[in-house]
Every structure is written in C-alpha cells, then in structure tokens.
Amino acid sequence: MTAALELDRVSHSFRTRGALDDFSIVVHPGEVVAMIGFNGAGKTTAMRVLAGRLRPSHGTARLLGRDPHDVSGRNARRFGHLIDAPLAHPDLTVTENVRSAARLHGLDRATAAGATTAVIGQLALEPWADARSAALSQGNRQRLGIACATVHSPEAIVLDEPTSALDPRGVVVVRDLIRASAASGAAILVSSHHLDEVSRVADRIVVVHGGRVVGALEPGSTDLERRFFELVHDADTRTPDPERAS
Amino acid sequence: MTNFTAAWETEWLLCLRSTIVRIATALLVFVIPAGAIGAVALSRSGTTATVTTAKFAPYASGPLAETHVLVAAQVMSVALLMAGGFAMAWTFGQEVASGLAGARTGMATSRAGVALAKVLVHLTWLTGCVIAVVGLTVTASALVCAVTGVPFDDGAWSRAGLALVAGLLSAGLTIPFGWVATVTRSPLGTIGVLIGVVVVTQLVTALGGGAWFPYAAPSLWTEMGGPEAAAAVGLPHLLLAAAVMPAGAIAVVHAWRRLDDL
Known part of the structure; x- marks a missing residue:
C-alpha cells in the first residue's frame, strides 16, 4: 500500500542547531501514527516538512505521493493539518472561520455550508458558533x-499536539474524530507528550529523540512510560550528545 | 491559481471585519472632505495672521470649489499612502508573524492566490475610498457654494478628475508594503519602512528630484509643492508611479509563493 505521508531520511538544521537527523516515518491510509518525544525532539519540525512549510536540507518528503511544495488543486483538497497556529483569523467568528477554511480547502459554497455545520457539531463548538475566535479560550481555539x-x-491529516489544551470532554471528542477519520481511510499523523492519550488513539507509536525515530511502542501495552525512557536512554547512550561532546 | 474565488471571498470578509480598515475608512472619507472645506474657510476667514493661517495662504485665493477639491486631493495623496500602508502591514505582516500564513500551506487555494486576493481586495477598498472622498468633497463644496452664493465653477470637475487619478496612484503605491511585510515578517517593521519612505520622499522633494520619485509624483501633481512643481510632473513621471502597483503585486505574490520556514 502506498504511504500517504512519508519522510525518508530527512535532515535539517536551523543555523547551528540540528533539528532532524536522518528522520524517516511512513503513515498509510487508514492508520493513526503517533509521534511521542520530549520538547525539541523534532516532532513539529518533521510535521512542518510534511506539510510543505519547511524545505529540509536533505532527504525526501512525500504528501499523497507528491513533493509537499508541489501539492495543489485536487491533491491539496485531500490534505489537512494543524501545526502551531490554526487556520482561523481572530476577527472572524467560529462559523465564518470554519466556512472560510472549507472554501479555501476546495469545497463549493453549498458543500462548505453543510460541512461547517457538521464539524462544528462534531467538535462541540455550537455554543460559540457566533463568537469571534479572538474571544475563545485556548482550548476552544x-x-x-x-x-x-x-x-x-481530508484523506491525509497532520495534527501537532491536538489535545494539549483540551479538557477531558474535548480530548474524547478529538479522539473520536481521529478514529472516525481513520476508519474512513484517512492517514493520520499526530504528536503528543501524553503516552496514555496516544495509546488510546494510535495504531502505532514512534518515539522521537534528537531529531530521529529511535524506536516504537506498542499501543495498549503496559509500562509504556518505562519503555519510553529506556528507548530515549538507549538513544542517548548510543549517540554522544553533540553539545556535551563539544 | 486554483480556487481564487474562495480566496477573494475570505479576504473581503477579513477586510470588512478589520478594525484598521474601519478606522482608516472613516478617517479618509469624513476627515479629508471636512478638512479641505475647513482649511479653505480658515484661509479666507480674515482672522489675524498666525502660523497656521500662513500655511493655508495658498488656499486664500482662486475659485472656491476648485480650491476645495485641490486641497482634498493634496491631503488624500498623503493620507491614502499612510492608511493603505498600515493596512498592507496588517493584512500581510500579521498573518506571517502569527503563523496563519503557515496554516494556509498545502490548501486547494494556493498561497499565491491568497496573496493576489489580498492585493485586489486592498485596491478595491482604497478605490472606493478615493471615489467617496472626491464625491463627498465635491458635494460639500457645492453645498458651501450654494449657501454662500459663490458660483460652483466648472474647473472643480477637472480638479475632481485630478484628485481621482492622484488618489488611485497613491493607492497603488501602498502595494509594495505587502512585500515588505512578507520579507520582514513584521507588521511594525513595515510601519517603520513606511515612515522611512515618507521621510525620503520629503528629502527627495526638497532636493528637487521629486517628479521622478514615484512616491512624490502624485502629491507634487496636486500642487503640494506649488504650481511650478506641479507643472514639472508629466505623463512619464505619472506612468512611473503607476508602474509601482503591478511591480509590487508581482513581488508580494512571488514572495508568498516562496515562503519557507513557516
């Protein structure tokens, strides 16, 4: 099966700071892959490369089989992402933002109106439908x-820490949306700091450390936290920290 | 550019909701006509000479309606540059600085299409302001003439045409600030560049090179520097000023297409 999202030996540095080091990951249609790692491990950078928001210095990125910087029209219609800032303008209401996003993603006016109503309901945003997004709490934003x-x-989705600011109800709502999308055949890549949460939503968990994938965890298995720290420790032991070495 | 209609609709909505656009529109459309009528009235009021009335001395003579419209054209040529520059800094710079431009990556509507829509909406908004300013000034001038019994001279219509063209040229001069906002990724930095351009324009004009400087030509053409300076502004100078708009549009669309590290 062709991967919908793929990074193949991608490396990138920001001036003197290495961000990605031979980073490889694939996500196939219908599966949810979660990246877990410390702050600064490279998860968000990897997602930005996949979304076409950052050109890596080495390696290959593929989004629905195309270079992410060359995705347009019909292929772009099949992709959605949330990395850092949302596609939401503070001066517009929740409904206006979602409808604009639907139109910008390629839906015609009638379809966009229906899809807007549906997703606002799916994410329990009805009470704030007419509120300006600048007035929302962080979780609702x-x-x-x-x-x-x-x-x-979309058929390929990249979500960077989608539940970080959500209350327990919001976490369940988003988890249900992710699982429903995967059940419909979407390839989904999420990142998180929370092992128990990714364990509930992901089909595979990859551990990211020092800009590379250093191992995998089995969702639902016991003692995930201990196994995670073992993988990170093994990675540190195998590869000397460049900062400490200098 | 695919799905341009969606970009156009979104940018219009953002323009209507923008606080900067609302404030700028009110200032341009109401303050300029009122200021023009008031400045001419002050200059012809016969009050004791002060520094202020000395500045308005050029408005103390000449056909009344023509002078009203000419003063409005002079003020508008500068005010439009400032208002439009601020708006460009907001519409382009704020999205790049906040990360919203990054969220626009990988959509069916390309970033280039979004940038072009921003430029066209901006120009449409400013064109509307120019037409409103000139229309309201002519209307107010006609009322003043009717009340005071002074004939509404036909020369006012040719001045209205000059005001429209000078205003549209000034609107076009604001487009490059969208490029500045994109490459600096800073709305405030763009405001700094805007202020710098105004300062440079003043210096170039003082040194006698204003007609060939695109940011000075429209104002000089409205007799901001006096009738002699206006007479030195010809079609080549105005065409050079007009060329700034398409050049700026191409630059900002290209910059948005090539944005990286978002």
Whole structure:
C-alpha cells in the first residue's frame, strides 16, 4: 500500500542547531501514527516538512505521493493539518472561520455550508458558533483549529499536539474524530507528550529523540512510560550528545 | 491559481471585519472632505495672521470649489499612502508573524492566490475610498457654494478628475508594503519602512528630484509643492508611479509563493 505521508531520511538544521537527523516515518491510509518525544525532539519540525512549510536540507518528503511544495488543486483538497497556529483569523467568528477554511480547502459554497455545520457539531463548538475566535479560550481555539483542518474530510491529516489544551470532554471528542477519520481511510499523523492519550488513539507509536525515530511502542501495552525512557536512554547512550561532546 | 474565488471571498470578509480598515475608512472619507472645506474657510476667514493661517495662504485665493477639491486631493495623496500602508502591514505582516500564513500551506487555494486576493481586495477598498472622498468633497463644496452664493465653477470637475487619478496612484503605491511585510515578517517593521519612505520622499522633494520619485509624483501633481512643481510632473513621471502597483503585486505574490520556514 502506498504511504500517504512519508519522510525518508530527512535532515535539517536551523543555523547551528540540528533539528532532524536522518528522520524517516511512513503513515498509510487508514492508520493513526503517533509521534511521542520530549520538547525539541523534532516532532513539529518533521510535521512542518510534511506539510510543505519547511524545505529540509536533505532527504525526501512525500504528501499523497507528491513533493509537499508541489501539492495543489485536487491533491491539496485531500490534505489537512494543524501545526502551531490554526487556520482561523481572530476577527472572524467560529462559523465564518470554519466556512472560510472549507472554501479555501476546495469545497463549493453549498458543500462548505453543510460541512461547517457538521464539524462544528462534531467538535462541540455550537455554543460559540457566533463568537469571534479572538474571544475563545485556548482550548476552544484549539478545537476550532482542528475543525478548520478537518472540515473538508481530508484523506491525509497532520495534527501537532491536538489535545494539549483540551479538557477531558474535548480530548474524547478529538479522539473520536481521529478514529472516525481513520476508519474512513484517512492517514493520520499526530504528536503528543501524553503516552496514555496516544495509546488510546494510535495504531502505532514512534518515539522521537534528537531529531530521529529511535524506536516504537506498542499501543495498549503496559509500562509504556518505562519503555519510553529506556528507548530515549538507549538513544542517548548510543549517540554522544553533540553539545556535551563539544 | 486554483480556487481564487474562495480566496477573494475570505479576504473581503477579513477586510470588512478589520478594525484598521474601519478606522482608516472613516478617517479618509469624513476627515479629508471636512478638512479641505475647513482649511479653505480658515484661509479666507480674515482672522489675524498666525502660523497656521500662513500655511493655508495658498488656499486664500482662486475659485472656491476648485480650491476645495485641490486641497482634498493634496491631503488624500498623503493620507491614502499612510492608511493603505498600515493596512498592507496588517493584512500581510500579521498573518506571517502569527503563523496563519503557515496554516494556509498545502490548501486547494494556493498561497499565491491568497496573496493576489489580498492585493485586489486592498485596491478595491482604497478605490472606493478615493471615489467617496472626491464625491463627498465635491458635494460639500457645492453645498458651501450654494449657501454662500459663490458660483460652483466648472474647473472643480477637472480638479475632481485630478484628485481621482492622484488618489488611485497613491493607492497603488501602498502595494509594495505587502512585500515588505512578507520579507520582514513584521507588521511594525513595515510601519517603520513606511515612515522611512515618507521621510525620503520629503528629502527627495526638497532636493528637487521629486517628479521622478514615484512616491512624490502624485502629491507634487496636486500642487503640494506649488504650481511650478506641479507643472514639472508629466505623463512619464505619472506612468512611473503607476508602474509601482503591478511591480509590487508581482513581488508580494512571488514572495508568498516562496515562503519557507513557516
């Protein structure tokens, strides 16, 4: 099966700071892959490369089989992402933002209106439908961002820490949306700091450390935390820390 | 550029909701006509000479309606540059600085299409302001003439045409600030560049090179520097000023297409 999202030996540095080091990952249609790692491990950078927001210095990125910087029209219609800032303008209401996102993602006016209503309901944003997004709490802004990224039912989705600011109900809502999208055949890549949360939503968990994938964890298995720290420790032991070496 | 209609609709909505656009529109459309009528009235009021009335001395003579419209054209040529420059800094710079431009990556509507829509919406908004300013000034001038019994001279219509063209040229001069906002990734930095351009324009004009400087030509053409300076502004100078708009549009669309590290 052709991967919908793929990074093949991608490396990138920001001036003197290495961000990605021979980073490889694949996500196939219908599966949810979670990246887990410390702050600064390279998860967000990897996602930015996949979304076409950063040109890596080495390696290959593929989004639905195409270079992410060359995705347009029909292929772009099949992709959605939420990395850092959402596709939501503070001056527009929740409904206006989601409808604009739907139109910008390629839906016609009639389809965009229906999809907007559906995703606002799916993410439990109805009470704030007419509120300006600048007035929303951080958690609701995050839900709005997810709504804008998924309103057009994309086939490839990249979500950077989608539940970080959400309350328990919001976490369940987003988890249900991710699982429903995967069940419909979407390839989904998420990142998180929370092992128990990714264990509930992911089909595979990859551990990212020092800009590379250093191992995998089995979702649902016991003692994930201990296994995670073992993988990170083994990675540190195998590869001397360049900062400490200098 | 695919799906341009969606970009156009979104940018219009953002323009209507923008606080900067609302404030700038109110200032341009109401303050300029009122200021023009007031400045001419002050200059012809016969009050004791002060520094202020000395500045308005050029408005103390000449056909009344023509002078109203000419003053409005002079003020508008500078005010439009400032208002439009601020708006460009907001519409382009804020999205790049906040990360919203990054969220626009990988969509069915390309970033280049979004940038072009921003430029066209911006120009449409400013064109509307120019037409409103000139229309309201002519209307107010006609009312003043009717009330005071002064004939509404036909020369006012040719001045209205000059004001429209000078205003549209000034609107076009704001487009490159979208490119500045994109490459600096800073709305405030762009405001700094805007202020710098205004300062440089003043210096170039003082040194006598204003007609060939695109940012000075429209203002000089409205007799901001006096009738002699206006007479030195010809079609080549105005065409050079007009060329700034398409050049700026191409530059900002290209910059948005090539944005990286978002």
